[in-house]
Amino acid sequence: MAIIEVTELRKGYGGQAVLEGVSFSVEEGEVFGILGPNGAGKTTTVECVEGLRRPDSGRVRVLGADPVRQAARVRRHIGVQLQDTRLPDNIKVWEALDLYASFYAAPRDWRELLERWGLADKRDARFCRLSGGQRQRLFIALALVGDPKVAFLDELTTGLDPQARRATWELVKRVRAEGVTVVLVSHFMDEVEELCDRVAVLDRGRVVALDTPAGLIEGADTEYRMSFRLMAGESADPQRLLGGLEQVASVARSGDRVVVAGRGDFATAVTAALAREHVVVADLRIGRRTLDDAFVALTGRSLEA
Numbered sequence: 001m002a003i004i005e006v007t008e009l010r011k012g013y014g015g016q017a018v019l020e021g022v023s024f025s026v027e028e029g030e031v032f033g034i035l036g037p038n039g040a041g042k043t044t045t046v047e048c049v050e051g052l053r054r055p056d057s058g059r060v061r062v063l064g065a066d067p068v069r070q071a072a073r074v075r076r077h078i079g080v081q082l083q084d085t086r087l088p089d090n091i092k093v094w095e096a097l098d099l100y101a102s103f104y105a106a107p108r109d110w111r112e113l114l115e116r117w118g119l120a121d122k123r124d125a126r127f128c129r130l131s132g133g134q135r136q137r138l139f140i141a142l143a144l145v146g147d148p149k150v151a152f153l154d155e156l157t158t159g160l161d162p163q164a165r166r167a168t169w170e171l172v173k174r175v176r177a178e179g180v181t182v183v184l185v186s187h188f189m190d191e192v193e194e195l196c197d198r199v200a201v202l203d204r205g206r207v208v209a210l211d212t213p214a215g216l217i218e219g220a221d222t223e224y225r226m227s228f229r230l231m232a233g234e235s236a237d238p239q240r241l242l243g244g245l246e247q248v249a250s251v252a253r254s255g256d257r258v259v260v261a262g263r264g265d266f267a268t269a270v271t272a273a274l275a276r277e278h279v280v281v282a283d284l285r286i287g288r289r290t291l292d293d294a295f296v297a298l299t300g301r302s303l304e305a
């Protein structure tokens with residue numbers, strides 16, 4: 001069942017179009033990623049879904065309700081961790097949870113959330129004294145205190161060190177395991193690949209692709225490489241042997257290695273051709289295709305740049 005439906009969403013600021021007909025739906029129980037470079041319109045999109053911004057046109061439904069006209073109905077069921085969530089420096093962890101719980105008619109017991117998110121011993125700590133990872137755990141706990149059906153997590157791991165990022169990923173997996181649908185806004189490929197069931201790639205206010213991470217990688221038909229060494233005494237000419245294979249783009253030498261670039265399932269064709277000619281190779285390596293490659297193929301730009 002679709003828990004969120006967005007159809008032809010348009011939004012601009014001061015006559016400048018930012019969203020130019022964005023459509024997607026989020027199924028109950030999935031982690032749905034919205035991926036795109038800075039300024040692509042990710043935050044504008046999710047804030048329209050949350051009812052924090054009013055679309056210029058298009059249709060948004062969250063659990064069947066309009067987030068602007070039926071704001072109270074929608075807010076009861078969503079938990080939001082905003083990109084620039086700020087808490088007063090001096091607020092204590094328990095006070096923040098107690099405050100957020102007071103916004104909801106039927107909140108979860110925040111004491112249980114403290115335990116669950118490993119913050120029990122930080123109950124009386126002031127916000128300004130928390131580490132980056134502890135703050136993220138608190139933000140997630142705050143997003144869950146209303147017992148939501150959908151949690152929106154926007155740029156959750158920006159500014160965290162690699163270890164804290166990985167720890168935060170585990171938390172997102174736990175949120176999902178609790179049955180909460182997650183909408184994850186990110187511009188980190190590895191994060192999206194690790195966490196998301198499906199991803200909408202947003203570029204310049206449009207959804208340019210929507211698929212599973214693996215589907216995006218497969219479908220983008222990106223070029224990748226494999227390389228190997230020829231055994232000593234091997235006289236085969238790799239260029240002659242492999243250059244004509246379908247899907248092989250180039251065959252080159254790099255030191256003592258042969259580097260073959262291609263698309264699709266070219267690596268299987270290459271190994272089959274080598275075997276057919278009884279060419280024995282060593283140290284065979286096949287490059288991994290990544291979501292970043294797919295993103296470049298889709299948008300002509302890299303996100304990591």
Ligand SMILES: Nc1ncnc2c1ncn2[C@@H]1O[C@H](COP(=O)(O)OP(=O)(O)OP(=O)(O)O)[C@@H](O)[C@H]1O
Pocket residue numbers: 013014018036037038039040041042043044045083187
């Ligand atoms: N309230 C606003 N008033 C005017 N322009 C805005 C406003 N909010 C966003 N914009 C502009 O709309 C565009 C899209 O912004 P948005 O924050 O939705 O993108 P984003 O993909 O979330 O980017 P980021 O990754 O940097 O957060 C940007 O050019 C931004 O400057």
